[in-house]
Amino acid sequence: MMVFAAAGQEAVQQAINALALGSTYALLALGLAMVFSVLGLVNFAHGELVAVSGYAMYLLHDAGLPFAVQVPAAIATGAIAALVMQRVVFRPLRGASFITLLISSFALSVLVQNGLRAIISPRQQGVPLPDFFNESVHLGPYVIGWLEIVTLASCVIALIVLTLFLRRSTQGLGMLAAAEDFQATRLMGISPNRVIAAAFAISGALAGLAAIFLVARRGTVDPGMGFMPLLSAFIAVVIGGLGSLSGAVVGGFVLAAIEVTLDATLPGSVQPFREAFALGIVVVILYFRPEGLLTRVSEAK
Amino acid sequence: MSTLARRTLLGTAIFAVPLTAIAFVANAMASPADMRVVVNFMISLVLVLAIQSFSGNTGIISFGHLAFMGVGAYVAAIVTIDPVLKQDDLAGLPSFMAEHSVGFIPAVLLGGLVGGLVAGVLGVVLTRMREGAMAMATIGVLVIFFVVFDNWEGITRGNTGIAGIPQSTTVFAALVFALLAIAACRAFCESRFGLQLRGSRSDPVAAEALGSNVVRLRWVAWTLSGAIMGVGGALWAQYNIAVGPQQFFFEQTFPLLAMLVVGGLATVSGGVVGVFVITIVFEVVRRMEDDIGIPGLTQIVVAVLILVVLNRRPNGIMGGLEVDQVLARLRGRRRVEQEGGSQ
Amino acid sequence: MTTATLALRDVVKRFQGVVALDGVSLEVAEGEIVGLIGPNGSGKTTLLNIASGVNRPTEGRLVVGGVDATGRRPNQVAKLGVGRTFQQIRLFDDMTVHDNVLVGAVARGEDRDHVAPLLARLNLAAVADRVAVTLSYGDQRRVEIARALAGSPRFLLLDEPAAGMNESESDALLATIQAIREEQGCAVLIVDHDLRLMMRLCDRIHVLAEGRTICEGTPDKVRADPLVIEAYLGSAGAPAEPEPAGGQAS
Numbered sequence: 001m002m003v004f005a006a007a008g009q010e011a012v013q014q015a016i017n018a019l020a021l022g023s024t025y026a027l028l029a030l031g032l033a034m035v036f037s038v039l040g041l042v043n044f045a046h047g048e049l050v051a052v053s054g055y056a057m058y059l060l061h062d063a064g065l066p067f068a069v070q071v072p073a074a075i076a077t078g079a080i081a082a083l084v085m086q087r088v089v090f091r092p093l094r095g096a097s098f099i100t101l102l103i104s105s106f107a108l109s110v111l112v113q114n115g116l117r118a119i120i121s122p123r124q125q126g127v128p129l130p131d132f133f134n135e136s137v138h139l140g141p142y143v144i145g146w147l148e149i150v151t152l153a154s155c156v157i158a159l160i161v162l163t164l165f166l167r168r169s170t171q172g173l174g175m176l177a178a179a180e181d182f183q184a185t186r187l188m189g190i191s192p193n194r195v196i197a198a199a200f201a202i203s204g205a206l207a208g209l210a211a212i213f214l215v216a217r218r219g220t221v222d223p224g225m226g227f228m229p230l231l232s233a234f235i236a237v238v239i240g241g242l243g244s245l246s247g248a249v250v251g252g253f254v255l256a257a258i259e260v261t262l263d264a265t266l267p268g269s270v271q272p273f274r275e276a277f278a279l280g281i282v283v284v285i286l287y288f289r290p291e292g293l294l295t296r297v298s299e300a301k
Numbered sequence: 302m303s304t305l306a307r308r309t310l311l312g313t314a315i316f317a318v319p320l321t322a323i324a325f326v327a328n329a330m331a332s333p334a335d336m337r338v339v340v341n342f343m344i345s346l347v348l349v350l351a352i353q354s355f356s357g358n359t360g361i362i363s364f365g366h367l368a369f370m371g372v373g374a375y376v377a378a379i380v381t382i383d384p385v386l387k388q389d390d391l392a393g394l395p396s397f398m399a400e401h402s403v404g405f406i407p408a409v410l411l412g413g414l415v416g417g418l419v420a421g422v423l424g425v426v427l428t429r430m431r432e433g434a435m436a437m438a439t440i441g442v443l444v445i446f447f448v449v450f451d452n453w454e455g456i457t458r459g460n461t462g463i464a465g466i467p468q469s470t471t472v473f474a475a476l477v478f479a480l481l482a483i484a485a486c487r488a489f490c491e492s493r494f495g496l497q498l499r500g501s502r503s504d505p506v507a508a509e510a511l512g513s514n515v516v517r518l519r520w521v522a523w524t525l526s527g528a529i530m531g532v533g534g535a536l537w538a539q540y541n542i543a544v545g546p547q548q549f550f551f552e553q554t555f556p557l558l559a560m561l562v563v564g565g566l567a568t569v570s571g572g573v574v575g576v577f578v579i580t581i582v583f584e585v586v587r588r589m590e591d592d593i594g595i596p597g598l599t600q601i602v603v604a605v606l607i608l609v610v611l612n613r614r615p616n617g618i619m620g621g622l623e624v625d626q627v628l629a630r631l632r633g634r635r636r637v638e639q640e641g642g643s644q
Numbered sequence: 645m646t647t648a649t650l651a652l653r654d655v656v657k658r659f660q661g662v663v664a665l666d667g668v669s670l671e672v673a674e675g676e677i678v679g680l681i682g683p684n685g686s687g688k689t690t691l692l693n694i695a696s697g698v699n700r701p702t703e704g705r706l707v708v709g710g711v712d713a714t715g716r717r718p719n720q721v722a723k724l725g726v727g728r729t730f731q732q733i734r735l736f737d738d739m740t741v742h743d744n745v746l747v748g749a750v751a752r753g754e755d756r757d758h759v760a761p762l763l764a765r766l767n768l769a770a771v772a773d774r775v776a777v778t779l780s781y782g783d784q785r786r787v788e789i790a791r792a793l794a795g796s797p798r799f800l801l802l803d804e805p806a807a808g809m810n811e812s813e814s815d816a817l818l819a820t821i822q823a824i825r826e827e828q829g830c831a832v833l834i835v836d837h838d839l840r841l842m843m844r845l846c847d848r849i850h851v852l853a854e855g856r857t858i859c860e861g862t863p864d865k866v867r868a869d870p871l872v873i874e875a876y877l878g879s880a881g882a883p884a885e886p887e888p889a890g891g892q893a894s
Contacts, residue, residue: 042433042436042437051610064558081405089608092612093612093615096611096613096615097360098432098433098436099356099360099362099436099562099566100611100615101515102362102436103362103558103562103607103611104607104608104611106555106558107559107603107604107605107607107608107611108604108608110555110600110601110603110604111601111604111605111608113597113600114596114598114600114601114604115597115601116595116600117596117597118596118597118601122596122597128325132540181533184379185590197347220535231440231444234437234440234441235437235441236439237437238434238437238438242431242433242434242437272448272451273448273452274448275442275444275445275448276445276448276449279441279444279445282441283423283426283438283441284426286426286430286434286438287426287429290429290431290434291434292434303756304756326732493750494745495752496746496747497747497750499736499739499743500736500739500744500745500747500751503736503737503738503739504734504735504736504737506698506718506733506734507730507734507736508736508747508751509698509717509718509722509752510696510697510698510718510719510722510727510728510730510750511719511722511727511747511748511792511795512719512722512723512751512752512795513719513747513751513790514717514719515719567738595740621738641789
C-alpha cells in the first residue's frame with residue numbers, strides 16, 4: 001500500500017514536470033507553426049529569438065534592473081527581433097522555395113549566434129533569478145516547485161489569450177484563415193504583409209516568454225542556448241503535423257511526456273541515451289502517422 | 302556510347318583536369334598547413350556530393366547526413382587502429398574486431414557499406430514522410446547519432462573520441478575518391494532513378510501519375526547518399542587521425558550545406574563549385590580572424606555570403622546547370638555571335 | 645466484356661461529406677475515344693482522378709484491363725497502362741521538353757529512343773531543348789500529352805487538353821489525338837468544354853451533371869437528348885465557357 005502510494009505520488013510529480021516542460025516546448029512549437037503556416041518557412045533562427053530575449057534579461061540584470069522589468073523586456077525583445085528578421089531577411093525572399101527559406105534561416109541562426117559571441121562573449125553569463133523560483137509548495141503529499149507552477153500557469157494563460165485573439169479579433173481571424181489557405185487572405189481583403197508581420201511578432205513574443213522559463217531553469221545565458229529547445233520544438237511540430245497550430249501544442253506535450261517518462265523509467269545504464277530513445281519513439285510514431293498526429297491525411301487535388 | 306555514359310565522362314573529365322593539377326601542385330610544393338586544406342577540400346567534395354545525390358535530386362534538404370559521415374568515420378577508426386590500442390580503449394568490441402585490423406581501402410569500403418546500411422534502415426521510415434516533415438525529421442537523425450557517439454563508451458570512447466587512427470588518406474587517394482564521387486553522382490543524376498527523382502522534385506503528383514514510385518526512388522537515393530557519406534567519413538577519419546562526436550553534429554553540418562547551396566543544390570557541378578568557393582572564403586577569412594581577433598568571424602562571413610547568394614541567385618552560382626551545359630551554351634552563343642558578325 | 649477496358653463501376657466520391665460523384669459507371673474499351681462533358685462542378689475531373697488513382701473512390705471499383713485497381717497508388721495504376729494529363733498543367737518546370745518526355749518513358753521502363761519520335765509526332769522537335777516553363781500554353785499542353793504517351797499507355801486520360809487553344813490549334817489537336825489512336829492503339833478518355841472538338845472526335849460521349857450520369861451515347865444521340873439540352877446546352881446556349889481556375893476539386 002505504501003509502495004503503491006509512493007508510486008502514485010511519483011507519477012503525479014512526473015506528470016507535473018512533463019506539463020511544465022511540455023508547455024515550454026509548446027510555446028516554441030506554436031511560434032514555429034504560426035510562421036510556417038503563413039510563409040511556408042521552418043525558421044531555424046527561432047532559437048536565436050530565445051537567445052536574444054535571454055540576453056535582454058542578462059543586460060537588464062547587469063544594469064541593475066529588477067526581474068519585473070526583465071520579464072516584459074524579454075517578451076518585447078523576442079517580438080521586435082522577430083519583426084526585424086522578417087523585414088530584413090525573409091521579406092526579400094518572399095516566394096522562394098522551401099529549401100531556400102530553410103537554409104536562409106539556418107544561415108541567419110549562425111549569424112545571430114556568432115554575432116552574440118563576437119559582441120558580448122562566447123562564455124556563459126549568469127542571470128540570477130528571484131529566490132522565489134527555487135522554493136516549493138507542499139500540496140498534500142506532493143512537493144511542487146514554484147518554477148513549474150509559474151511556467152505551467154503562464155503558458156496556459158498565454159495559450160488562452162492567443163486563442164481568444166485568434167478566434168475573436170478580426171486580425172486574429174484573418175491569421176487563422178491565412179494559416180488554412182494563404183491565398184484566401186487576399187480575397188478577404190486582409191493585407192498579407194500585416195498577417196506575416198503579426199505571425200512573426202507573436203512567434204517572437206512566445207519565444208521571449210519561453211526564454212524567461214529557460215533562463216530561470218538554467219540561471220545562465222549563452223549564445224547557443226536557443227538551440228536544444230529549438231530542436232525539441234522542431235520535433236514537436238513534426239509530431240503534431242507540420243502546419244497545424246493545435247498540432248504544435250499537442251506535439252510539445254507529447255514530446256515532453258515521452259522524455260519525462262523515459263527519464264523516470266529507463267535504467268541508469270542507458271539513461272545517457274535518453275534523447276536517442278525519445279527520438280526513436282518519435283520515429284516510430286511517424287512511421288505509423290507520416291503526416292503527424294493532428295493532420296488529416298490529405299488527398300491530392 | 303549512351304547519353305548517360307557520355308555525360309558522366311564529360312562532366313567528370315572537366316573537373317578532373319583542375320583537380321588533378323591541384324593535387325600534383327600540392328604534392329610538389331605545399332606546406333603541411335596548405336596540404337591539410339587541399340586534402341580536406343578533396344574529402345569535402347565527397348561529402349558534399351553525397352548530400353547532393355539525395356538533396357539535389359529529390360529537392361529535400363537533409364540535416365542528418367553527418368550522422369552517416371560519423372558512422373563511416375567511426376567504422377574506419379575501429380577497423381584500422383592498432384589492436385594493442387583497442388584492448389585498452391575499446392573494451393566493448395567483439396573479439397574478432399578487437400584482435401584484427403585492416404588497411405586503408407577495406408576500411409573505406411566498410412565505412413561506405415555500414416553508412417549505406419544504416420541509411421537504408423532509417424530511410425524506410427523517413428522516405429514515407431512529406432518533403433518538409435522529412436527534412437525536419439533528419440534533424441532528429443543527427444541528434445540520435447550524436448547521442449550514441451557521445452555515450453557508447455565501449456565502442457566510441459564517448460566524449461573523448463578515438464585517437465591513434467593511422468593516417469592513410471594521401472592527397473592522391475582523396476583525389477581519386479573525389480573523382481569517383483563526381484562520376485557516381487553524375488551517373489546517378491542521369492540514370493532512370495535520377496531522371497524520375499528530378500521530375501518528382503518539381504512535381505511529385507505528376508511523377509506518380511507517370512508511374513514513378515516516388516517513395517522507393519527517394520529511398521534508393523537516400524541509401525546511396527548514406528553510403529557515399531560513409532566513404533567520405535572513412536577518408537576523413539584516416540586523414541585527421543582522431544574522431545569525436547562533436548565533429549558530426551550541427552556545427553560541421555553548416556559549412557557542408559553552405560557549400561552545396563552556394564554552388565547550387567540542383568547539380569553535381571554546383572556542389573563542386575560550392576566546395577571550391579567556400580573553402581577559399583573559409584581559408585581567407587580564417588587567416589583574417591586570427592589577425593583581427595573577432596571570434597566566429599568566419600561563420601559570420603559565410604552566413605552573410607549564403608544570405609546574399611540566395612537573395613541574388615536562389616539556385617546558387619551554377620543556377621541549376623551542369624558545367625558541360627554551361628560550356629555548350631557559351632559555345633552556342635559564340636557561334637551565333639560569329640555568324641552575326643560575318644553578315 | 646473484354647478485359648482490355650478501363651472501367652469505373654458505381655463510383656461514389658465524397659469529399660468531407662460533399663458528394664462529388666454519386667454512382668457513376670463508365671467504360672472505355674480498347675481503341676475507343678470517349679468524351680466526358682458536363683457543367684462546371686459536375687465531377688469530371690474527380691472522375692479522371694479516380695480513374696488514375698490520384699483519388700480513392702469512397703464506394704465503387706476501378707478495374708483496369710481486368711485487374712481490380714481500386715485503392716491503388718497512382719504509380720501502380722500507371723503501371724497497369726493508364727496515362728494522364730492535368731487540367732492545370734503539371735509539367736516538370738525546370739526540365740527541358742525532351743527531359744520531361746524522357747521521364748515519362750523511363751518511369752514505365754521504356755527505352756530512351758522512344759522520345760524523339762514522340763516529340764516529332766507532337767510537333768515538339770523544334771523546342772525539345774527549351775525549358776518547359778518557357779513554352780506557350782498550347783505547346784505545354786502538347787508536352788504533357790507527349791510525356792503521358794512516352795509510357796506507352798493503353799488508356800490515355802486527357803483533362804481539358806484544348807483549354808486555352810484557338811480554333812486552328814484545337815483542329816490540329818483533334819488530328820493528333822486521332823493519329824495517336826491509330827498509331828498506338830490506345831484508348832482515350834477526354835474531358836473538354838470545346839463541344840465542337842468533342843462532337844467530331846469522340847466515338848461516345850458521357851454526360852455528367854451534379855455527379856450523376858444523365859446521358860451516354862454517340863455524339864448525335866447526346867446532342868438530341870432533352871436532359872442534356874436542359875442541364876448543359878439549354879441554359880446558356882454557349883456551353884464552351886471555360887471552367888474557372890481552381891474549380892477542379894469539385
